[in-house]
Amino acid sequence: MEWELASPGGSCSECGRSFDDRQDYWSAIFPAEDGFSRRDYCADCWRGPVDGMFSFWRTQCRREPAPPKRFVNNEVILEFFERLCEGADPSRAKLRFIMAVLLLRKRLLKEKSRRRDEKGVFWVVECPALGKSFEVRDEGLTEEEVADVLHEIGSVLNVRVDETHETDAAGEANLV
Template sequence: MITEWNIQSRGHGCAACGRSFADKEAYHTVLLDARSEFARSDLCADCWRTRFADVRSRPDFISCWQGVYTAPPPPEEAIKKETAETLLRKLVELNDPKYIPAGFILAAMLERKRLLKVKEQLVRDGRRVFVYEQPSTGDVFTIIDPGLKLDEWEQVHQEVTHLLEHGIPQPAASQPENHTSEPASDAAPSAEAAAVTDGDIGAVASVQ
């Protein structure tokens, strides 16, 4: 039974033999059902051919595909502004059920922009589950469809816009009383937040 959504990063080497992948090397990804989650294995061509040729016949087989390994770039300065992808990653890592609807919409938005690709769509415990891959990094996202009703889309739309603009709320901490009034923020909305239009949400809703 799948109990959570998650991200599984592409391996930097073969899960079977341990050899590191070279830049631009072709590899194979296998997704197996490990009951509580989908287990990902990235394999070199030799191990795929000699050890996993019959993987499709296994009872725990979910999916498989081929990709091209890209060596990670040098570390860059941390992204300061929230984007749809960075927000989705944070929500998945947080693994709070209340953010499942927002995560589902963010994933669908990224799919429309061709920043995520659907690798598999299946039903587990009566719920649709989407397996997405981020082509540039090879990361795999397991996203649960919350089954939103029509009258719930607007509320989630507003939540996604707010999260993109202000980030995930932090737990409230007690602070000393301060009577100094703060000027209202007149900062312009971020590009990602401004891009979340009724048309975007409507297009996502149309796939339901």
């Protein structure tokens, strides 16, 4: 699975201009051959969603000293996961599973049950924010494999993947 940043330095991938501190810009995810790539656009170059765009969001550039870093909001991550689940593309199976792990850790999904059939073990998860349930096949990945991909997802989606709980520390996420 490959993840690619088209403009890692914080610049527009169309006109090449660097983003200024506090400048609003757009990020979009495109499916790539074996993963996803992200392109960033300044407001002048943003033309709205185009065919083939997997998901997109608006964000703001923060230069140093910038903490706390601005991360995409939960809606972006949830929409990304929802899109992954809509297409039953087998090449995305690992990614669906890893996104489910991430969202369970972030408590954006709740595990309802597990079922097993001839195709494997499936986690039935519920997303209260979307009012939907999803089935995700357990890909049987090791903790290291999950951590590797989560790191890449984190840099492309600008999501915090290293903290298991954002709002409270009750309970334990013991899914991986």
